[in-house]
Each structure stands twice: as structure tokens, then as C-alpha cells.
Amino acid sequence: MTELAGIYPGTFDPVTNGHMDIICRAGRVLDRLTIAVAANDGKQPLFSLPERVGMIEAELAEIARPDVKARIDVQPFECLLMNFAVEIGARVIIRGLRAVSDFEYEFQMAGMNAHLNPEVETLFFMASDRNQFISSRFVKEIARLGGDVETFVAPRVAVRLRERFIENA
Secondary structure (H helix, E strand, C coil): CCCCCEEEEEECCCCCHHHHHHHHHHHCCCEEEEEEECHHHHHHCCCHHHHHHHHHHHHCCCCCCCCCCCCEEEEEEEEEEEEHHHHHHCCCCEEEECCHHHHHHHHHHHHHHHCCCCCEEEEEEEECCCCCCCCHHHHHHHHHHHCCCCCCHHHHHHHHHHHHHHCCC
């Protein structure tokens, strides 16, 4: 039987509870899952690429769910996603959908990726009801304004956000 490998790409600036939910759920259906952290300098991330990779690795170390069967690793990437997917042997791209507003962009992206490589499928996971409204952008804005983000991110990530905004003050 062939191993089913997937890739979950994103900026993860910062990683949220919604991201972790998608990771765990994808980990139940895949044999191997690579969390692909995009450099994405165009988005001007708050955290550096190594910091974002490190935060995800720290959160993954805390996952103790027997239903997550996939071997999960985290890798940074700076190239075309489809090239990276082929490089690591991924046959599935994992994407999360929070709302109808996400669908149009993700639909277009899936179509473009299918055109680039029809051997790699896109698999969508709907955000769970407790995570539908969470976005990294909103989490950063709440933290920047001194709000409590601990219901949206892991405690370690919340601390990193507070520290970063104190540094930048």
C-alpha cells in the first residue's frame, strides 16, 4: 500500500488553534503530513521564518492524540508550492476553509495547482465551529492592541505575541 503524503502550506504568522485543528484532522487521514511554512515576505510577517517554524514544532510536540496517525514534520519553503509538494512526495495539498469568503480564493488556487500538476489533489477541511472566526491577522491585531488572545492560540504563542509587541513598542 502506498503512503499517502500531504502538505499543509501557510504563513502561520502566528500558528492558531484553527491551524492546529486542521493539522490534527489531516493527521487522522494521512500517513505523512508536512507543515510547509512559507517565507511569504510580501505579507510582512511579524515573526521570522525560523520563529514560525519553531512555534509550530513546539505546538506539535504537545499533541498527544492517539487518533493522529500521520508522521508530521515542519519545513520552511520559499519556492512554488507545487514544486515543493513534488520535492517532498506529497500527493495532497491540505487547505482550510473558514467561511464562504475563503472559498473563491481557495477554489482558484486549487484550479491553478491542478493545472500545474494534475497528480496532486487539493483536499479542503472546513474549519470546526469553534475556530471558524480565527485568523492570524485578527489575532495579531487583538494582541497588538493589548487584548487577550489565549482562546485563539496556545499559551506559548500568546506569550510570544505579547513579547513581540512589547519589543516593537
